[in-house]
Amino acid sequence: MTRxxxxxxxxxxxxxxSRRLPARFDVAAETVLPAADPLRLAHQIRQDLWRxxxxxxxxxxxxxxxxxxxxLRVRAGGQVAGRVPANAAAQxxxxxxNPARRARWIRHASRGQGTSLPDSRADAKDSHRIAAKIDMKSESAS
Incomplete structure (x- = not known):
């Protein structure tokens, strides 16, 4: 089972x-990106940040x-249990x-905009139903 x-x-x-509530920034950096779906964008940034x-x-x-x-103004970072290394903000x-990452984030977060796909800001609990509806539409289009 995934978490x-x-x-x-x-x-x-x-x-x-955020992983924990309340969200806390012990270390952070900021950037500005073109408009896109904030949920998709946040998950992409979070993944690369974690890596x-x-x-x-x-x-x-x-x-x-x-x-x-x-x-969109993006502030990314997070909470650290312990001492924050001096180079963490630079990382x-x-x-x-990173230009390649930024391009990938925007490409992913812009996917489906301007079409009739459901808004990805829907609650995470509904995501499996939304995916099932999309799959059903693609399977029935023969």
């Missing part, structure tokens, strides 16, 4: 994806996304500013 206990917190101005910092003891990733003009900045 899917990611906490999604939405306010009028921000979207936050980079998984050796940091007690690290729990947090990604916060807010609207910034025509784009996060390296992940956020």
């Amino acid at each position: 899917t206990s990611w906490h999604i917190t939405r306010t009028d101005s921000a979207f936050t994806l 980079q910092l998984q050796r940091l003891r007690g690290f729990a990733p947090v990604v916060e996304i807010t609207a910034a003009g025509q784009g 996060i900045t390296e992940v956020l500013e």
Whole structure:
């Protein structure tokens, strides 16, 4: 059984994806990205952030996304149980500013926009039903 206990917190101005509540930034970096689906974007960033910092003891990733003009302001980092290494913020900045990763994130988070696919901001509990509906439509189109 997979662990899917990611906490999604939405306010009028921000979207936050975190492993623990309350979300806490012991270390963080920021960037601005073009407009895209915040849930898909947050998960992609979280995955790459975890891959980079998984050796940091007690690290729990947090990604916060807010609207910034025509784009999105992303603050990524997380909670660390213990001492935060001096190079942790630089490692996060390296992940956020990597051109190949940024292109992949935007490509993934923009997928399906402008079509009749369901909004991926739906609660995570409904994602299996949404996927089943999409699969049923593709199978019945013969």
